[in-house]
Amino acid sequence: ADDADDDADAAVPPPILQMTAEEREEAERLHRTAVRAEALAAAQTAARERGVAEVTTRTFEAATSKGTPLLLVFYAPWCGHCRRLDPVLQQLAGGDGDGAYEVARVDGTEHRVLAQRFGVRGFPSLYYIRSRSEVIAYDGGRGFAELDAFLRRGYKTWKRLSPLKSPFGPVGRAKGWCAAAGLAAFDAHARLATSLGDIAAAAVVAFLGLALLIGVLVVPLLVLS
Numbered sequence: 001a002d003d004a005d006d007d008a009d010a011a012v013p014p015p016i017l018q019m020t021a022e023e024r025e026e027a028e029r030l031h032r033t034a035v036r037a038e039a040l041a042a043a044q045t046a047a048r049e050r051g052v053a054e055v056t057t058r059t060f061e062a063a064t065s066k067g068t069p070l071l072l073v074f075y076a077p078w079c080g081h082c083r084r085l086d087p088v089l090q091q092l093a094g095g096d097g098d099g100a101y102e103v104a105r106v107d108g109t110e111h112r113v114l115a116q117r118f119g120v121r122g123f124p125s126l127y128y129i130r131s132r133s134e135v136i137a138y139d140g141g142r143g144f145a146e147l148d149a150f151l152r153r154g155y156k157t158w159k160r161l162s163p164l165k166s167p168f169g170p171v172g173r174a175k176g177w178c179a180a181a182g183l184a185a186f187d188a189h190a191r192l193a194t195s196l197g198d199i200a201a202a203a204v205v206a207f208l209g210l211a212l213l214i215g216v217l218v219v220p221l222l223v224l225s
Contacts, residue, residue, distance in 0.1 A: 052089050055104045057180075069130045072129055073104070074108040074127075075106070081142075085142055088147060092151065101151050108123060117172050119172075134160055192205070
């Protein structure tokens with residue numbers, strides 16, 4: 001009886017063999033379409049994730065000297081509005097609109113020198129850097145449609161930052177230098193205080209700062225005289 005059952009099971013063809021030629025062709029076509037759709041979705045996801053760059057104080061100059069317009073976003077890790085903006089930035093970088101845009105982010109809590117240089121007062125703060133002489137502070141809608149329209153053509157009607165307010169102008173660069181010097185002094189004091197104590201560390205940092213100031217102001221005069 002068992003042998004008879006086995007013979008009966010073996011006689012039943014697999015479902016694919018029960019299909020007509022047209023049905024098999026249609027099933028294979030649907031399978032190929034599903035595979036292509038899955039591969040395209042994976043490629044788009046990878047492009048979006050790869051497209052949003054992370055800029056730091058060290059990489060800022062290189063990131064803004066490529067000659068390509070760049071949407072730069074200052075964010076904070078704890079900022080809920082920043083987290084809600086992330087998918088939109090990935091869409092813009094992935095080319096979901098008229099084309100892929102150059103998009104980068106800066107952690108404003110970590111890279112405070114850059115935040116000072118741009119005059120950041122809150123998060124997220126968006127800046128469109130078309131060139132070092134053409135920077136726009138964007139404070140419009142943060143949806144995909146609004147940002148896509150702005151980056152495509154809308155920026156033409158927006159006011160550019162003046163040289164005095166631009167991060168690449170003399171004031172912006174000076175603010176960056178001052179912020180960098182202040183942060184360096186703070187970090188040096190924190191490191192020295194563990195071994196020398198607060199008062200001694202403050203004295204050392206003050207002496208080094210004075211020596212640096214003298215070097216910057218006096219040495220060029222001696223060279224020129």
